[in-house]
Amino acid sequence: MKASRREILLDPLFDNNPIALQVLGICSALAVTKQVATALAMCVAVLFVMVFSSLTISALRRRIPPDIRIVVELTVITSLVIVTDQVLKAYFFDISLRLSVFVGLIITNCMVMGRAESFAMRNSPFPSLLDAIGNSLGYAVVLLAVASVRELFGRGRVFGVVVLPNVSDGGWYVPNGLMELAPAGFLLIGCFVWLLRWWKPKQQEARDVR
């Protein structure tokens, strides 16, 4: 049974989310979610790399020898990341400064590689394109949700706009330093998964008792 194009595009948003269900791309989800603006820039960069890597790999899929496919896939992804990095440095220097190391992290974002390996290698370019867009959006949903919570409680702002005035600026809110540390990222993604599966019980895991 082949999934329809609509399903390929929209499923990764909530029904088959790359972070919450496929367990892909978590490292960067922890690293860049302290502020919404950084998270958003990261999502755009990932979308770009995903789309072009899926297209390229899917177009080349019959020519890539299976034994060295990892090397080929990574070369494609790495070249795209280097291009993204150079473009950001040339045209969007502010964003590039803010993202700095994280652009390099896209290479090791297992979501890009994971989708290349499990989808683009087996499907033609157009469905692969839809799959890439869908998964990037699913990734963005989680990143932006987690980043909003962390920025709101860690700094009293959302997207740089003051929501809860800090004590240091004469307001009443004492920022919660915990939100700035990575354990908070784990706990929040855990809670996100909890909410998602409470809403979509089909994703719940069966009791695993021998």
Next chain:
Amino acid sequence: MFGEYAGLLTEAIFTQNLALSYYLGMCSFLAISRRVETALGMGLAVTFVLTVTCPLNHLLYHNLLAKGALAWIPGAAEVDLSFLMLLFLIGTIAATVQIVELTIEKVSPKLYAALGIFLPLIAVNCAILGGSLFTIERDYTLAESTVFGFGSGVGFAVAIVALAAIREQLRYSDVPAALRGLGISFIVVGLMSFGFLALSGM
């Protein structure tokens, strides 16, 4: 001399644990930690790849890519190829992973099936690229980078086996249905990383 390496080793295993202090390699960390047995296999594979790639990338960087490394070619003393660094590092890693994959497939088909897509994904395990980047950034010598690679791999293995052990016990506890599996694992890892934060003196 020996003490220095021992210090580096404990540092890499505990206080600077790649998984729990730097949050690298999280995807396979969470996905492969369901059973202690497979977690151990994953830990060993990562240890092997890290021990091989850290010194290899060290050699590659200092003899080919760093500024002035090509000085033995007339007129190339000023060539700086470090913008190609990521491509080279990833190339070494991917080749090593592919060798490991072929070996495991031949030697233990059961482990191969259990690791599934996460075996090729070791190549994009950020812990491994992170390990190589750290050895270059911190200017380790060749011996030091071997020790560091090995120690980091052991540290990752310790962390993933510990998590798998906790998850095996969790099976008998009454976790809310929606939190079962992945959700509770995130929370467990969060709590574990609080512990490791304490090791580095937070």
